[in-house]
Amino acid sequence: GLALCIRAMLFVERNFTPRHVYLRGARVLRKDIAQKYNIAIDGPAGSGKSTIAKLLANDLGILYLDTGAMYRACALAALRAGVDITDEAAVILLMRSVCVNVTYEGGVQHTLLGTEDVTGLIREPEVSKAASAISKHESVRMKMAEMQREIAGKMSCVLDGRDIGTFVLPDADFKFFLTASPEVRARRRYDEFAAKGRAVDFEALKRDIIARDEQDSTRAIAPLKKADDAVMIDTSDMTVEEVLAALKNKMQEKI
Numbered sequence: 001g002l003a004l005c006i007r008a009m010l011f012v013e014r015n016f017t018p019r020h021v022y023l024r025g026a027r028v029l030r031k032d033i034a035q036k037y038n039i040a041i042d043g044p045a046g047s048g049k050s051t052i053a054k055l056l057a058n059d060l061g062i063l064y065l066d067t068g069a070m071y072r073a074c075a076l077a078a079l080r081a082g083v084d085i086t087d088e089a090a091v092i093l094l095m096r097s098v099c100v101n102v103t104y105e106g107g108v109q110h111t112l113l114g115t116e117d118v119t120g121l122i123r124e125p126e127v128s129k130a131a132s133a134i135s136k137h138e139s140v141r142m143k144m145a146e147m148q149r150e151i152a153g154k155m156s157c158v159l160d161g162r163d164i165g166t167f168v169l170p171d172a173d174f175k176f177f178l179t180a181s182p183e184v185r186a187r188r189r190y191d192e193f194a195a196k197g198r199a200v201d202f203e204a205l206k207r208d209i210i211a212r213d214e215q216d217s218t219r220a221i222a223p224l225k226k227a228d229d230a231v232m233i234d235t236s237d238m239t240v241e242e243v244l245a246a247l248k249n250k251m252q253e254k255i
């Protein structure tokens with residue numbers, strides 16, 4: 001009766017974590033769920049990384065780790081403490097006491113600074129700028145990358161950022177680099193703010209995005225860069241559905 005069944009799940013007790021058990025050759029049919037794997041999605045601001053990473057993770061039933069949020073939380077801590085972000089020694093000192101954490105509620109990432117949920121606050125434009133500036137410091141990058149590796153080492157996840165495929169997880173199973181023209185990326189950010197009822201200056205947003213790209217891709221440590229083995233996708237003229245389908249096709253080809 002189970003000849004065509006490729007998977008059966010049995011819950012035996014409330015706190016039991018179900019695990020996939022494959023019979024005969026069934027494992028090769030779904031390599032993506034049969035073993036732990038990580039997907040790296042890198043790219044500049046507004047390239048569609050976070051939207052796609054979220055959807056992909058949801059689709060695959062795995063965790064989505066927004067690594068940018070972690071740098072943003074560090075930046076918020078620096079802004080609050082009045083630390084000069086260009087002062088390396090001051091940033092090192094700050095990072096000794098900063099406690100960034102991520103938790104998940106209903107599959108949605110919440111970013112914590114100590115015990116405070118700063119998920120909303122870290123999206124402010126001044127935090128975006130400060131995040132780009134603070135992320136060039138080694139003391140910040142090493143601490144964040146270590147946390148990211150620890151999370152990715154424990155479970156399958158989609159991580160989005162700037163250096164996931166090149167530095168954090170150079171052995172990630174799947175690597176993508178999303179990009180789009182600065183115009184399109186600024187328009188997406190503008191629409192996001194507009195949807196929240198926030199009026200922002202489009203040209204200023206575009207300038208900020210270009211300045212952030214420059215800062216992120218020219219820093220000495222783990223700059224924004226496509227990994228040699230990452231699949232590059234220009235999302236400028238693509239819908240979200242098209243980008244998602246493109247990623248899934250590429251993954252299927254590799255499986």
Ligand code: DC
Nearest residue numbers: 067068069071131132135161162163
């Ligand atoms: O993805 P985001 O816009 O939320 O990221 C905010 C800043 O954090 C970005 O300008 C650079 C930095 N960042 C980084 O250096 N490395 C990452 N993996 C993610 C973000």
